Amino acid sequence: MKKILLPIDFSETSDNAFVYAIEMAKIFKAELVLLHTFELPIVDSQSLPLNYATIYETIELTNFDYFKEKMPQLHTIAEERNLSHINMSHILMDGDLVYNIKKVVKQENIDLVVMGTNGAEGWFDSFLGTNTGAVISDVSVPVLSVPNGTKFSKFENIAFTTRFRKKDIEALAKLLLLAKELQVKVKCLYVKTFDSDVSNDKINRWKSHFDNEENLQFFIIPNDDVNETIEDFLVSQDIDLLAMLTYKRNFFVELFTNTTTQKLSYHLKIPILAFQE
Known part of the structure; x- marks a missing residue:
């Protein structure tokens, strides 16, 4: 196993999954690829006299700022676990989450996808009913889903x-x-x-x-x-x-x-x- 992909959305759920992803990267001596995706709004150019490129650049810049602010927090989590040596790369993409995950899996030769799950009705309902369930159905590599609130400990x-x-x-x-x-x-x-x-x-x-x-x-x-x-x-x-x-x-x-x-x-x-x- 050489590369692990973790989609992040700046939430507590993805922070929790990050711990699992970086611990798995340590065990397998793998690189951790962090992916954040965002979707552009549908704009009616006839009713909204704004340049679509300007809208795109504004949204992209906002997401880039979020991404840039989040990285030091993730690096702090890594340092607290003595895992700052893990090689991490970052990808920011617009478009559908599942489509982008599939694209990155292929382009980056990903071996494992780690995703956080969250839901008020229980962890398996969320596992089946959200983006994680869609990824599991569509992605060609194994997917590790991590329920929010689960604390990492050594697998036995x-x-x-x-x-x-x-x-x-x-x-x-x-x-x-x-x-x-x-x-x-x-x-x-x-x-x-x-x-x-x-x-x-x-x-x-x-x-x-x-x-x-x-x-x-x-x-x-x-x-x-x-x-x-x-x-x-x-x-x-x-x-x-x-x-x-x-x-x-x-x-x-x-x-x-x-x-x-x-x-x-x-x-x-x-x-x-x-x-x-």
Whole structure:
């Protein structure tokens, strides 16, 4: 991993995500790229006798000033964590956030996107319903979403939910490479419902791809309540990071928008690492 992208919007949420991003940059000896985007207003040139270029320059200059004022604050955060040596670059762009993230990911050969999430209804609702959810769906690299208010601490246990699909194998392999750098354990969970069509033979064939992984554990829990089982697992196993493959986003919507999860979300806040299909 050589480059990590962090979109910033001068908010407490992005400041919190900055801590995660710069700590990840330290672990992976990576460069941190900071991106701020702004959108220009739609101007009717016939009714507004102003030069559009002047409007553009004014808005761009204002955002540049915000950006310039924010950088010393971020450098202070880095210094407080003894991370002032991390190489940081800065990009200011106009236009749609998701479009610009995709553009920067391609142009800068980004390996990981880190984004803050925020929402009054709970962290997963925000994760699914805002810009972060859009980025997760559209960007080709893994996306780490960080709920506002979550304090960074050393990762020890990562959960990976699976349904023993072929594409899960590749995602888990990528996660294990990251886990080795992070020096953490990976706990792979499958909730086996009554109507499950996954046979024991299929599970054993799938698991055989990872026979030599010492820091990987498999948990197969029979239960028809998938939602509650995953929630209980995150708590009982002291999970610090939840990793998922986004091949079926509707599953995540169903999984994390029930009443139980909304209540739990207020005191269970962990980052989510999303791998794209």
